[in-house]
Amino acid sequence: MTVPSGNFSNVPDPAPHALADTPRDRAADRRALLALGVGSFGIGTGEFVIMGLLPDAARDLAISIPEAGHLISAYALGVVIGAPLLAVLGARWPRRNLLIALMAFFALGNVASALAPTYLSMLVLRLLTGFPHGTYFGVAALVAAGLVPRERRAQAVGLVMLGLTVATLVGVPIAAGIGTWLGWRAAFMIVGAIGALTVLLVWRWVPFVPADRHASPLRELSALARKQVWFTLAIGAIGFGGMFAVFSYVKPTMLEVAHMPASGIPIVLALFGVGMVAGNLAGAKLADRALMPTVGGVLVWSALVLGAFVFTAHHAWLASLNVMLVGTAVALGPPLQIRLMDVAGDAQTLAAALNHSAFNMANALGAWLGGVTIAAGMGWTSTGWVGALLALGGLVVFAWSLSSAPRRDVTVTA
Numbered sequence: 001m002t003v004p005s006g007n008f009s010n011v012p013d014p015a016p017h018a019l020a021d022t023p024r025d026r027a028a029d030r031r032a033l034l035a036l037g038v039g040s041f042g043i044g045t046g047e048f049v050i051m052g053l054l055p056d057a058a059r060d061l062a063i064s065i066p067e068a069g070h071l072i073s074a075y076a077l078g079v080v081i082g083a084p085l086l087a088v089l090g091a092r093w094p095r096r097n098l099l100i101a102l103m104a105f106f107a108l109g110n111v112a113s114a115l116a117p118t119y120l121s122m123l124v125l126r127l128l129t130g131f132p133h134g135t136y137f138g139v140a141a142l143v144a145a146g147l148v149p150r151e152r153r154a155q156a157v158g159l160v161m162l163g164l165t166v167a168t169l170v171g172v173p174i175a176a177g178i179g180t181w182l183g184w185r186a187a188f189m190i191v192g193a194i195g196a197l198t199v200l201l202v203w204r205w206v207p208f209v210p211a212d213r214h215a216s217p218l219r220e221l222s223a224l225a226r227k228q229v230w231f232t233l234a235i236g237a238i239g240f241g242g243m244f245a246v247f248s249y250v251k252p253t254m255l256e257v258a259h260m261p262a263s264g265i266p267i268v269l270a271l272f273g274v275g276m277v278a279g280n281l282a283g284a285k286l287a288d289r290a291l292m293p294t295v296g297g298v299l300v301w302s303a304l305v306l307g308a309f310v311f312t313a314h315h316a317w318l319a320s321l322n323v324m325l326v327g328t329a330v331a332l333g334p335p336l337q338i339r340l341m342d343v344a345g346d347a348q349t350l351a352a353a354l355n356h357s358a359f360n361m362a363n364a365l366g367a368w369l370g371g372v373t374i375a376a377g378m379g380w381t382s383t384g385w386v387g388a389l390l391a392l393g394g395l396v397v398f399a400w401s402l403s404s405a406p407r408r409d410v411t412v413t414a
Contacts, residue, residue, distance in 0.1 A: 028205070028207075029147045029148070031205040032143070032144075032147055032205050032206045032207065033144055033147065033156060033159050033160065034201070034205070035198065035201035035202045035204075035205040035206055036099075036140040036143065036144055036159075036160045036163075036202070036206065037159055037160055037162055037163035038163060038194065038197060038198050038201055039099070039103055039136060039140060039163065039195075039198040039201075039202065040136075040137065040140065040160055040161060040162070040163030040164045040167075041163035041164070041166055041167045041171055041194065042103075042106070042163075042167075042171075042191055042194030042195050042197075042198055043106065043133055043136060043137070043163075043164065043167075044163060044164035044165070044166075044167025044168060044171060044172070045167045045171035045172055045175050045190075045191050045194065046106070046110055046129070046188070046191035046194075046195075047075060047130075047133070048167065048168060048172045049171075049172050049175045049176050049179065049187045049188075049191065050071055050072060050075075050126075050184075050187075051072065051172075053176055053179045053180070053184040053187060054068045054069060054071075055068075056179065056180065056183070056184040057071065057122075057184045060183075060184065060185075061118070061119045061122060062119070063119050067119065070123060071122060071123060071126045072126075073364075074123050074124075074126040074127040074130070075126045075127065075129060075130040075133075076130065076360045076363060076364060077127060077130065078126065078127040078128060078129060078130020078131050078133070079130040079131075079133040079134050079356060079357060079360045080134075080357045080360050080361060081127075081130075081131065082130060082131025082132060082133065082134060082135065083133070083134025083135050083138065083353040083354055083356055083357040084134075084350060084353060084354060084357065085131070086102065086131060086132060086135040086353070087134075087135045087138060087139075087220060087349045087350040087352075087353035087354075088217045088220050088221060088350055089217065090102075090135065090139075090349065091217050091219065091220045091349060091350075092211055092217075093211055094208060094209060094210055094211045095139050095142065095143050095209065095211075096143070096202060096203075096206045096207070096208050096209070097208075098135075098139055099136065099139055099140060099143070099202050099206065100199050100202050100203055102132035102135055102136045102139070103132070103136065103195050103198045103199045103202065104195070104196075104199050105131065105132045106129060106132045106133070106136070106195045107192045107193075107194075107195025107196045107198075107199065108192070108195075109125060109128055109129030109131075109132075109192075110129060110188045110189070110191040110192035110195060111188070111189060111192035112125050112129075113125045113126060113129060113185075113188045114185040114186070114187075114188035114189045114192065115185070133356060134353045134354070134355070134356035134357050134360075135349075135353040137160070137161070137164075137352075137353070137355070137356045138337075138349060138350075138351075138352030138353030138354070138355060138356065139349060139352065139353070140160045141157045141160055141161075141337050141341075141352050141355075142341070142348055142349065142352055143206060144156040144157055144159065144160045145157060145338070145341060146209075147207075151288055152288055153288065153338055153341070154283075154284045154285070154287035154288045154291070154334045154335060154337075154338045155284045155285055155288055155334075157284060157334045157337050157338060158280055158281055158283065158284025158285070158333075158334040159284075161280055161284075161333055161334060161337075162277065162280055162281065164280075165273065165276040165277045165279075165280045165330060166273075166277060168269075168272070168273040168276055169270060169273030169274065169276070169277060170273075171194075173266070173270075175187045175190050175191065178190060214346075219346050219347060220347045220349055220350040221347070221350065222345065222346065222347045223344045223345070223347030223350045223351040223354070224347075224350075226343060226344065226345065226347075226351075227404060228343035228401060228404070228405065229340065229343055229344055229347075229351050229354075231397060231398075231400065231401035231404065232336055232339045232340050232343060232355075232401070233340075233354055233355070233357075233358040234358075234394075234397045235295065235299075235332075235336060235394050235397050235398050235401065236332065236336050236355060236358035236359055236362060236394075237358040237359075237361040237362050237365065238362070238365070238390055238393045238394045238397060239299050239302065239332060239362075239390065239391055239393065239394015239395065239397070239398070240329070240332055240333075240358075240359055240362035240366075240394065241361075241362035241363070241365040241366035241369070241387075241390040241394075242302055242303070242306045242329065242366060242386070242387030242388060242389075242390035242391040242394075243302065243306070243326055243327070243329040243330070243362075243366065243387065244362060244363045244365075244366030244367050244370075245306070245366035245367065245369055245370035245383045245386040245387040245390060246306055246309055246323075246326050246366075246370070246383045246384060246386075246387045247272065247323075247326060247327075248366065248367040248370055248371075248383075249370055249371075249374065249380060249383050250268065250269075250272070250323055251265055251268075252380060253313055253319075253380040253381065253383070254268055254313075254316070254319060254320075254323075256380055257313045257314055257319075257379075257380050257381060258313055258314060258315060258316040258319045259316065260316045260319075260320075264316070264320075267320065268319075268320050268323050271320055271321070271323055271324040271327070272323050272324060272326065272327040273327065274324055274327065275323070275324040275325060275326065275327025275328045275330075276327040276328070276330045278327075278328055279327060279328030279329060279330045279331035280330050280331060280333065280334065282328070282331055283298060283330070283331025283332060283333065283334050283335055284331075284334040284335075286331075286335075287334050287335035287338055291335055291338060291339060291342075292335075292339070292402070294331075294335045295332065295335045295336065295339065295398055296395065296398055298329065298331045298332045298335070299332070299391050299392075299394050299395040299398060300391075300395065301328070301329070301331075302329040302332070302387075302388075302391035302394075303388045303391035303392050303395065304388075305322060305325040305326055305328070305329070306326060306329075306384055306387030306388040306390075306391055307384055307385065307387075307388035308322055308325075308384070309322050309323075309326065309381065309383070309384035309387070310381045310382075310384035310385055311384075313380070313381045313384065314381075326387075329391075333355075333359070336355055336358075337352065337355050340352055340354070340355055365390070366386070366387065366390060369386045369390070370382075370383040370386050370387075373385070373386055
């Protein structure tokens with residue numbers, strides 16, 4: 001079988017100022033990765049905590065719950081817009097300085113959100129607060145990859161993204177609980193404090209490396225001229241959407257189809273978080289061994305577990321376990337991040353940041369298509385078919401990507 005390997009001899013080192021090849025203190029590297037992970041924990045908490053506080057926010061802002069839901073959409077739109085914009089504008093910045101600026105922006109945005117007096121001001125602030133999200137993850141991934149040997153890049157990226165998955169398991173429930181106790185605005189103050197802590201940790205623990213003197217906004221935009229960059233983004237935007245098609249409607253499905261009591265829903269959500277953590281770690285480790293086979297394998301796995309939900313959703317305990325397996329689909333994140341590093345050439349920052357724009361597009365696409373089938377009367381379990389088809393759609397793009405890869409980028413593997 002012939003597949004492109006993750007290490008292309010004709011591709012520039014994705015971290016030209018990497019410190020991995022110089023003698024370093026491993027404890028210092030671990031601290032740097034921890035600092036980056038705290039930032040992703042804060043971003044993950046800030047992105048998802050509002051979902052559990054929508055009724056409180058709606059009541060305080062004198063709006064309906066559906067209108068409050070637009071605060072979620074505004075943040076996602078901010079991620080999609082902000083990732084390429086800030087990546088291009090920050091092309092000439094040293095990466096540590098850019099990370100500090102991004103997290104300071106994120107922290108201030110959350111504090112301002114906590115103080116927003118009106119619905120309109122809150123909507124604008126959620127949009128702006130989403131701007132640093134994708135660029136932070138992209139730049140943090142590049143920095144993390146530069147701290148370790150090339151054969152451990154995906155695991156380093158996975159440790160950064162671990163903060164995001166742990167946020168769904170720990171950060172969001174805690175912040176939501178405090179928000180319910182002290183008011184929903186307190187949750188955003190907590191997220192702002194995590195952002196401020198990240199600024200301090202990045203400044204203290206992430207090594208400073210001078211900016212690439214050849215970097216420029218124009219060079220970053222050159223990523224958009226690379227076909228394999230677009231293929232990789234499309235794999236994420238389509239293939240990853242299946243997870244969101246199911247998860248966006250998991251609560252009503254468990255209540256209406258599996259007849260689970262409302263008290264069991266937090267357990268289901270926790271199991272989903274466990275699946276995300278496990279999937280992130282497994283996907284990162286496998287990607288370091290065989291990058292492209294991991295991408296294809298995760299898409300096949302996703303199609304199977306998403307399709308299975310159509311049948312398991314009728315049984316509470318089977319459905320709960322299936323939801324945990326659906327969470328493992330996040331294993332697609334680290335290998336796609338590394339793939340972008342390999343195919344982006346000199347345009348590393350923009351390509352890395354766009355990965356998270358693609359994932360937010362997957363969120364919107366999956367939730368929308370799942371809602372379409374439910375509204376069409378196909379039932380709550382139809383989201384499983386939607387999810388499986390999206391995963392298979394990502395697999396088709398993946399196969400297209402392989403067939404379009406230049407021959408020099410192909411390695412024979414067993």
